[in-house]
Amino acid sequence: MKPTTTLGFALIGxxxxxxxxxxxxRKVFQSTPMGHYSSSPGAIYPALxxxxxxxxLSGSVDRGxxxxxxxxFRPTRRGTEALRAWLAQPVTRDDVVFDLDVLLLRFAFMxxxxxxxxxxxxxxxxxxxxxxxxxxxxxxxxTLPAGPTLHGRLALECGIESHRAHIRWARRALRKFKAQ
Amino acid sequence: MKPTTTLGFALIGxxxxxxxxxxxxRKVFQSTPMGHYSSSPGAIYPALxxxxxxxxLSGSVDRGxxxxxxxxFRPTRRGTEALRAWLAQPVTRDDVVFDLDVLLLRFAFMxxxxxxxxxxxxxxxxxxxxxxxxxxxxxxxxTLPAGPTLHGRLALECGIESHRAHIRWARRALRKFKAQ
DNA sequence: AAAAACATGTAAGCTGTTACATGATTGG
DNA sequence: CCAATCATGTAACAGCTTACATGTTTTT
Numbered sequence: 001m002k003p004t005t006t007l008g009f010a011l012i013g014x015x016x017x018x019x020x021x022x023x024x025x026r027k028v029f030q031s032t033p034m035g036h037y038s039s040s041p042g043a044i045y046p047a048l049x050x051x052x053x054x055x056x057l058s059g060s061v062d063r064g065x066x067x068x069x070x071x072x073f074r075p076t077r078r079g080t081e082a083l084r085a086w087l088a089q090p091v092t093r094d095d096v097v098f099d100l101d102v103l104l105l106r107f108a109f110m111x112x113x114x115x116x117x118x119x120x121x122x123x124x125x126x127x128x129x130x131x132x133x134x135x136x137x138x139x140x141x142x143t144l145p146a147g148p149t150l151h152g153r154l155a156l157e158c159g160i161e162s163h164r165a166h167i168r169w170a171r172r173a174l175r176k177f178k179a180q
Numbered sequence: 181m182k183p184t185t186t187l188g189f190a191l192i193g194x195x196x197x198x199x200x201x202x203x204x205x206r207k208v209f210q211s212t213p214m215g216h217y218s219s220s221p222g223a224i225y226p227a228l229x230x231x232x233x234x235x236x237l238s239g240s241v242d243r244g245x246x247x248x249x250x251x252x253f254r255p256t257r258r259g260t261e262a263l264r265a266w267l268a269q270p271v272t273r274d275d276v277v278f279d280l281d282v283l284l285l286r287f288a289f290m291x292x293x294x295x296x297x298x299x300x301x302x303x304x305x306x307x308x309x310x311x312x313x314x315x316x317x318x319x320x321x322x323t324l325p326a327g328p329t330l331h332g333r334l335a336l337e338c339g340i341e342s343h344r345a346h347i348r349w350a351r352r353a354l355r356k357f358k359a360q
Numbered sequence: 361a362a363a364a365a366c367a368t369g370t371a372a373g374c375t376g377t378t379a380c381a382t383g384a385t386t387g388g
Numbered sequence: 389c390c391a392a393t394c395a396t397g398t399a400a401c402a403g404c405t406t407a408c409a410t411g412t413t414t415t416t
Contacts, residue, residue: 069368164345176334222399250395
């Protein structure tokens with residue numbers, strides 16, 4: 001069984017709010033900040049077909065008083081389980097460095113599928129890994145040759161500040177989930 | 181002529197600090213925050229070959245007292261021009277939404293190839309586009325259904341705060357380039 | 361009635377990933 | 389001297405992008 005791609009999980013996750021067609025899903029990707037995940041038909045339709053073949057989605061064709069059939073998808077139980085397992089994965093250093101946006105997608109989907117307990121664990125480990133990476137970046141900044149690298153130094157500072165902003169956000173989010 | 185990929189520009193840009201071999205370049209990608217751009221040999225070696233075929237890089241084989249030949253690359257004049265043109269592109273909304281990391285890569289390379297004037301223009305348009313996008317996100321936040329979407333709302337806030345951090349950084353960087 | 365937008369898809373091509381192959385150095 | 393690492397690649401494969409194809413509603 002091939003591993004599911006990020007786009008695949010994004011599709012399964014969106015379908016937990018109700019059955020949608022491929023076209024509907026494309027519109028979601030085009031009109032929301034989730035747009036990172038490819039709204040092109042050549043990506044979405046094949047992905048839906050793969051997920052259906054793997055038994056993670058089930059598609060059904062409506063013929064509601066229209067000549068044009070409309071195929072909508074919903075997650076199967078196995079699809080839900082696969083998504084849940086994906087959400088429950090530990091947050092790694094590599095996630096923080098290379099796939100911070102994917103981590104945020106995971107967080108967004110946890111609202112439907114994970115409890116406050118798991119959300120807290122996620123945010124705590126996210127903060128931990130972010131802090132570790134910021135430490136790495138700060139070390140790089142210190143050991144940077146001082147000379148003609150103003151642009152390089154600034155770019156590095158940008159990365160540090162951006163990750164610090166994520167740390168602040170995660171801490172604040174954590175407080176909201178502890179409050180409950 | 182095929183358009184050059186981001187990885188291609190990253191390679192050309194790095195080679196402006198001195199000729200390097202494919203292996204050297206891989207190490208740079210592995211050991212610095214530029215690591216986003218694929219350090220895998222199956223990406224880098226074919227990319228170097230393409231760039232050489234297109235006349236943007238020239239490779240030369242050293243046989244310095246060693247049996248093992250070592251092929252190093254340096255940008256050609258056309259390669260430098262291609263990079264310069266890439267750096268001079270206007271900052272678009274789509275860049276800010278989908279390729280913020282690429283914008284930072286461009287900024288880092290501007291240190292070698294662009295003057296303070298162009299750097300200022302870049303940062304100014306970056307701030308403008310970032311502010312526009314933050315406005316979009318804030319609007320989305322206001323019009324978000326209030327109900328059961330705590331996670332979704334928080335994820336959106338994360339995006340807003342992250343982009344605001346970039347705005348603050350760009351403003352600060354701009355001051356440094358105005359000072360000079 | 362014609363044009364535009366809706367809705368669903370397919371095909372070709374290319375880039376990147378993963379895994380493997382191969383020989384040259386260097387360290388213990 | 390043997391193993392690990394250096395250094396340079398290649399091959400198979402999969403997914404995404406762009407462009408195209410096709411028929412259906414809706415708008416003008």
